[in-house]
Amino acid sequence: MKRILLFAVATGLAGCTTVPDSIVQPPRAAQPAHAAMNAPANGAIFQSASYRPMFEDRRARHVGDILTIAITERTSAGKSAANSGSKAGSVSASVSRLFGVPASTLADLGAAGASSNKFEEKGASSSANNFSGTITVTVIDVLPNGHLMVSGEKQIAFDKGVEYVRLSGVVNPDTVAAGNVVPSTQVADARIEYRTNTRLDTAEVASQMVRFFLSLMPL
Numbered sequence: 001m002k003r004i005l006l007f008a009v010a011t012g013l014a015g016c017t018t019v020p021d022s023i024v025q026p027p028r029a030a031q032p033a034h035a036a037m038n039a040p041a042n043g044a045i046f047q048s049a050s051y052r053p054m055f056e057d058r059r060a061r062h063v064g065d066i067l068t069i070a071i072t073e074r075t076s077a078g079k080s081a082a083n084s085g086s087k088a089g090s091v092s093a094s095v096s097r098l099f100g101v102p103a104s105t106l107a108d109l110g111a112a113g114a115s116s117n118k119f120e121e122k123g124a125s126s127s128a129n130n131f132s133g134t135i136t137v138t139v140i141d142v143l144p145n146g147h148l149m150v151s152g153e154k155q156i157a158f159d160k161g162v163e164y165v166r167l168s169g170v171v172n173p174d175t176v177a178a179g180n181v182v183p184s185t186q187v188a189d190a191r192i193e194y195r196t197n198t199r200l201d202t203a204e205v206a207s208q209m210v211r212f213f214l215s216l217m218p219l
Contacts, residue, residue: 024166071184078126090114
């Protein structure tokens, strides 16, 4: 009995601590390249190593820069199909003369038959999804055309479980708004997921264990 109890507890703990699989392409973060060493300051006011234009655009455009993705995904789909078919047939036969017997005697002798079948099938399916939130991602690569490959992950520990929000995709720098915010609807090749590592509900596990042991008790 003790072995069964320990096995059930271990199984439940293993299910609760498993990191869920991901559809987001790794890596989920990238470090910016270190700047090359510049020549020592020569005493002039203008130094190219520390120069930052006053009106420079602060949009993310280098590896290691961060973007905030506003997730606003709403999808819906529906499908319906119907098939029908029918078929009917009839046959009849009568005998006018048989072995010289007159027709009046065979007036009530005959055969008739009819058949009918009908087929009808209908089917319908629909789905709707709504996902909203925000996640800050890192630029992991800059494509030759200037588009940014981004990826990121956010983990939220809630009670005894951990929730994972992950995203990857390609962002056009022209769609980056003020504050480096991009709507998820403008992320190409977007892979967005929300998962949790809580595979088993502790309340359900306790309930199943109680039922199991009660079923073995004599009373």
